[in-house]
Amino acid sequence: MEYYIYDIPVFVMSTPEEGVNIPLFCQEAEETIPRSLLQNIEVVYIGEFKELKGRNATYAHGAVYMNSHEPSNFDMLENFIHEAAHSLEIDHGMFIYDEDLIEEFRGKRARLYYLLKAENYHINPILYSYVEYNKKFDNFLANEVGYPTLLSITMGLFVSPYGATSVQEYFANGFEKYFLDNPRTVRDISPILYRKIEGIINDDKA
Incomplete structure (x- = not known):
């Protein structure tokens, strides 16, 4: 139908x-x-x-x-x-994935490295610096660490664990939470990401 x-x-x-x-x-x-x-x-x-x-x-x-x-x-x-x-990446990709957002994401990935290391979860540290999707890193988060564990470890670092997967998922996950949860949560946890979402909304209103 x-x-x-x-x-x-x-x-x-x-x-x-x-x-x-x-x-x-x-x-x-x-x-x-x-x-x-x-x-x-x-x-x-x-x-x-x-x-x-x-x-x-x-x-x-x-x-x-x-x-x-x-x-x-x-x-x-x-x-x-x-x-x-x-x-939205088609029209706004250059605006979304500028150095500011990438640096915010990298900073969170660096923090994630130390949090997981403290819990004895280990993978090649260089993978934390890859902002694009990496299958090995995705499998590590999803299957070795597991999202329930990742949720408790990353509380306040990412709006949800899946946002740690890649910078593209970081954006899409934040966008999802902005509309389905609370924009303030996105603002408080990921201020640059929040500004990107607001910028797209305001641009499309113009």
């Missing part, structure tokens, strides 16, 4: 979980994020897709692909807002 988020078509290609109400999800998306921040999203697909490569959602070539097996509307909304953030 076909639904809409604003004028963006949402195609449901396979049956979602019982806890997901697609019309309500579309309504909640419209209530959460302004249309002006979705200018690079042409279509949303909900189902099972090779493009996901095991992920919950991804943005590619103007489309958001979302796994239909998410358990709740809020999970769906988190995924959509997260991918909306990635879609």
